[in-house]
Amino acid sequence: MIQISDLIKRFDEKTVLNRLNCTIPEGCVYGLVGSNGSGKSTLLRLISGIYRPESGTITIDGQPVFDNPAVKNRIVFVPDELFFLPHTNLRRMEKLYASVYERFSHERFEALLKDFGLDPEANLNTFSKGMRRQAATILALSCRADFILFDETFDGLDPVMRNLVKSLLYREVLERNATAVITSHSLRELEDTCDQLALLHAGGIIFESDVDHLKTSLFKVQVAFSDDYDDSRFEGIDVLNCIKRGSVASLIVRGDRDETEAKILAMGPVLFEILPLSLEEVFVYEMGQRGYEFSEVLKQEVQ
Numbered sequence: 001m002i003q004i005s006d007l008i009k010r011f012d013e014k015t016v017l018n019r020l021n022c023t024i025p026e027g028c029v030y031g032l033v034g035s036n037g038s039g040k041s042t043l044l045r046l047i048s049g050i051y052r053p054e055s056g057t058i059t060i061d062g063q064p065v066f067d068n069p070a071v072k073n074r075i076v077f078v079p080d081e082l083f084f085l086p087h088t089n090l091r092r093m094e095k096l097y098a099s100v101y102e103r104f105s106h107e108r109f110e111a112l113l114k115d116f117g118l119d120p121e122a123n124l125n126t127f128s129k130g131m132r133r134q135a136a137t138i139l140a141l142s143c144r145a146d147f148i149l150f151d152e153t154f155d156g157l158d159p160v161m162r163n164l165v166k167s168l169l170y171r172e173v174l175e176r177n178a179t180a181v182i183t184s185h186s187l188r189e190l191e192d193t194c195d196q197l198a199l200l201h202a203g204g205i206i207f208e209s210d211v212d213h214l215k216t217s218l219f220k221v222q223v224a225f226s227d228d229y230d231d232s233r234f235e236g237i238d239v240l241n242c243i244k245r246g247s248v249a250s251l252i253v254r255g256d257r258d259e260t261e262a263k264i265l266a267m268g269p270v271l272f273e274i275l276p277l278s279l280e281e282v283f284v285y286e287m288g289q290r291g292y293e294f295s296e297v298l299k300q301e302v303q
Helices: 040-047 090-100 106-116 129-142 159-176 187-193 211-216 257-265 279-289 296-301
Strands: 002-011 014-024 029-034 055-060 075-078 147-150 179-183 196-201 204-210 218-224 239-245 248-254 271-276
Touching: 002 040, 014 040, 014 196, 014 204, 029 040, 029 159, 029 187, 040 075, 040 147, 040 179, 075 129, 090 106, 090 129, 106 129, 106 159, 129 147, 129 159, 159 179, 159 187, 187 279, 204 211, 218 257, 218 279, 257 271
Parallel strands: 029 179, 029 196, 075 147, 147 179
Antiparallel strands: 002 014, 002 055, 196 204, 218 248, 218 271, 239 248
């Protein structure tokens, strides 16, 4: 388990993470999402022991991470900006990783080469962005680490490769009880991939929840009445957003679906429907509630 308490990280005068608290259980796929500059990449670098926090603690199974080689040997990190040795190939990188990670599996490495169809003798400088991401994934998963950190996991991958990476992550979690912590700008990818999700904003975690609960606690209601009305009719219901066109109102509601349904049906609507929200829509409304400004185009897309 990864336990983060009162974490503060600054760069010069800028505070990127401010008293952040987070618990990441073992054996899950944990997603990090947030506004640009919210600190997702910084948090992964802190968890992996690359950065030292100004204050606060990060422990893995009760042990500190920074300056602790034994714990770091249980962590592998694939950054957003990939790095390979100059003029090298996967065979040379295999030797480098094997010299660092005690549990590096050459057998696993060979199997993954076949899965991805990459040439281990080819110069990595000739690889496309997506192929370099595949190469980094092969090396990371061959380390057999307990904690796998991916920054922008699916960046540059085509749909086939994205599905392959997802299935491999599931396999690591299910078969070895590994923990995968991933970030992505694609909320749809996280929706399909993660068990748990944390939303970062303004240097802290606004909420963390399992994905299913997150999507069921926030939903859309379409309702119409035969008489004229405004949003005051929905007093007692936690309405985050209300848009009325003609006699039909579209509401974004937080709370229990059954209770909300009972309250609105008791008002005698002529039209009533509850619709699920995508994770992308949940993100927009949660951030909007906290003052993060979205363009009118984006708002219209999720209505």
